[in-house]
Amino acid sequence: MSKLADFHVSVAACLTAQALNIGYAPVVKAGTPALERGRLSHVVQNYLSAETYTLANGPLIDEQGKIGFAQALGGGLVAAIDGMRFVVPVPSIYTRPNKKFFGRSRSVTWLNMINDRGVGLGEKVVTGTVRDSLHMIDVAFRRDGGPRPEVLVADTGSYSDVVFGLVHLLGMQYRPALADIPDQKGWRIQDAGYGSLSRFAREDRPGTDQATLERHPARRGVDLHRRDPRLRRMQMIQRDGNPAPLGEAIAHYGRIFKTFHILTYAVEEPYRRDIKGVRNLQESRHALAGKIFHGRKGEIYQRYYKGMEDQLGALGLVLNCVTLWNTFYMDRALDQLKAEGCPLPVPGRGSQGGPRTSGVIRARAVAAK
Incomplete structure (x- = not known):
């Protein structure tokens, strides 16, 4: 041809x-x-399709990660996953009502993942509003490029005990933002006492059952997830909306790390700051996406899932192009300031040993002067 x-x-x-x-x-x-x-x-x-956009995103992610300014923002091993909602005013079986945000209108959610350098790593279109946080696992394993994240950050309302267990079994750390810290409740091994923390792990809640953990080979479920991350994982962990035996075991395992996360979140300010930083970065990216996707009042007129996936895939690719462009010229601006003798602040170190996300604000402030 x-x-x-x-x-x-x-x-x-x-x-x-x-x-x-x-x-x-x-x-x-x-x-x-x-x-x-x-x-x-x-x-x-x-x-042009979602599949070709995935292939095109890989080189963009790699090139952006080579730029000095991007490396100053973070190590690329911390990722945030969150959803952006879009109204679909045309009839479609792939939408759901969302009274809280859109009244009687129906919507879909564009679940996407970015790293701490601000570039998009992966995405998925979800029917309605994301309440089943297991979709996060799909997004984490369907990334378009870049290194595999070591830490996953999510918003307040999209976490569960099962996700805590799955993420840690898969070799990553899960750090969702938390609201109402005094109302958070921890878990403890049955019949174990922890002194003053016993009130935190209230006795009227079931404890983490060691027998349940030993009875179900949760690691086998993770291996199956790697082979078929969408179908088998959903069938093994839950059936008809209720947890399956393997799902119960993973949930018990996840409560261990959930309790550690709540305690660390409550007492360590740098830990909270790092989570807030990457969450703010993703909110800024969503705000930019809203500015770009401005036509037709920001509503999607695709009736079928494939059309929604292709159009939002194009949006993700354009966002990565904008991110690469801005990162490149921000780096050039910082080089120019350095050549002129302007002192530049060194970004602080985050809890993961990489540059803290808050360095974004300082670097941008210097470049804007």
Whole structure:
């Protein structure tokens, strides 16, 4: 097949139409072969999809990680996972109502993961509002590139004992943000006493049962998850919305790390600050996504899951392009300031041994002067 002339122009036009949610009419230009409607339709149908966006994101993630400014922001081993909601005003079986945020309107959630350098690592479209935090495991294992995260950060409402257990069995640490610290409750091994902490692990709650942990080979469930992370994992851990025996065992295991997390979160300010920093970074990325995805009042008019996945995949790719562009020129600006003799602050060290996320604010403030 002969190479299409000005193929990059056609790809840029299609990405603009999808990521800005403006449709193809504004980018079609009669008389310009690369922008003819037929050419754009051909490019979308044959070259642009969620799968190709995943392949394109890999080099962007790698290039952004090589820039000095990105390395100053973090080590790339801390990741945050959160959802961004979109109203779908057209009838679709892949949407759910969300009275809290959209009244009677139905919506989908774009669950995405970024690292502490601000670049997107992976994503998934979830029907309705994310309440089943097991979707996080899918996103963590479907990343487009970059090193495998060692720490996963999430918001207050999207964690469970099962996720604590799964994440730690899979060799990562799980650090969700917590609200209402005085109301948080810990767990303890049955018949074990911990002095003043016994009130924290209230006796009217069931303890962590060692017999349950020993009876179910939770590690086997993790191995199956690695082979088929979406189907088998859901079938093994829960059935008809209720925990399966293996899910119960993983939940008991997860309560150990959940209790450690609550205690550390309550007493160590740097621990809380690091979680807050990467959460703020993701909120800023979502705000940028809202600015970019501005057409049609920010609503998705795709009726089918594949169309939603492709359009939001285009948004994720464009966001990574913007992140790479900004990181590159921020690094150039800092080099220029250094060449002019301006003293630059050194970002502090985080609890993971890498640069703390709060260094983003200091570096940006210096570059803006």
